[in-house]
Amino acid sequence: MEFLLLFGLHFFIMGSLVLLFSGIITFIFPRMHFLITISLFGVAGFLYAVIFEVINLAIFAVFYNMILSMIAVGLVKIGFYFKKVAENQSEKIA
Secondary structure (H helix, E strand, O other): OHHHHHHHHHHHHHHHHHHHHHHHHHHHOOOOOHHHHHHHHHHHHHHHHHHOOOHHHHHHHHHHHHHHHHHHHHHHHHHHHHHHHHHHHHHHHO
């Protein structure tokens, strides 16, 4: 039971950090291809499993990080898209 509680907390913290850092990387480097960012955090999930010696959770950690990274990248990219659309609309009005 303690194992699930401990790693549930670890995965919650790791997921929060992945969302934060993935969004920051995408915001700072908007021209970077999204697959690089997602792969980077997939490798980070694998390293997490190796460092904490829970190789059984490696596949879960990799996919968990990659999915959360995709969500963050998507949110930032859609924010850029909406900014561009709003600028185009304001140019048409003015």
